[in-house]
Amino acid sequence: MRDILGSNYITHARASGLGERLVSRRALRNTMPPVITLIGVQYGYLLGGAVLTESIFGWGGVGQYATESILFTDYSAIQGFVLLASTFSLLVYLVVDVLYSIFDPRIEY
Numbered sequence: 267m268r269d270i271l272g273s274n275y276i277t278h279a280r281a282s283g284l285g286e287r288l289v290s291r292r293a294l295r296n297t298m299p300p301v302i303t304l305i306g307v308q309y310g311y312l313l314g315g316a317v318l319t320e321s322i323f324g325w326g327g328v329g330q331y332a333t334e335s336i337l338f339t340d341y342s343a344i345q346g347f348v349l350l351a352s353t354f355s356l357l358v359y360l361v362v363d364v365l366y367s368i369f370d371p372r373i374e375y
Contacts (some may be wrong), residue, residue: 267297298369306362310355 270276270293279289317329324330328347335343367373 267293270297295369299366302362302365302369306358309358313351313354 276289276293279292316327317332320327320329321333328350331343332347
């Protein structure tokens with residue numbers, strides 16, 4: 267945000283007489299795409315973390331189910347977990363793309 271607030275178009279907006287609230291709003295809108303990307307990537311790590319956490323603490327869930335199916339070579343259960351994880355990832359990336367189109371006016375679909 268600090269880099270964006272020091273950029274030329276923000277300086278021009280301030281020199282043009284725009285209010286500080288509107289200038290901050292424009293700067294925030296231009297800083298959102300990298301933040302959205304990081305949040306989207308973190309959701310994939312959360313699924314992997316759930317597998318690890320459920321395995322360590324013995325909580326029942328999809329992660330423990332996936333771990334046990336790998337240990338007992340239950341291929342259909344492994345395929346189900348991979349399908350669930352990939353569907354979850356696709357939905358998260360779809361939401362990220364929709365948020366890109368909302369926050370970044372340069373992107374058109």
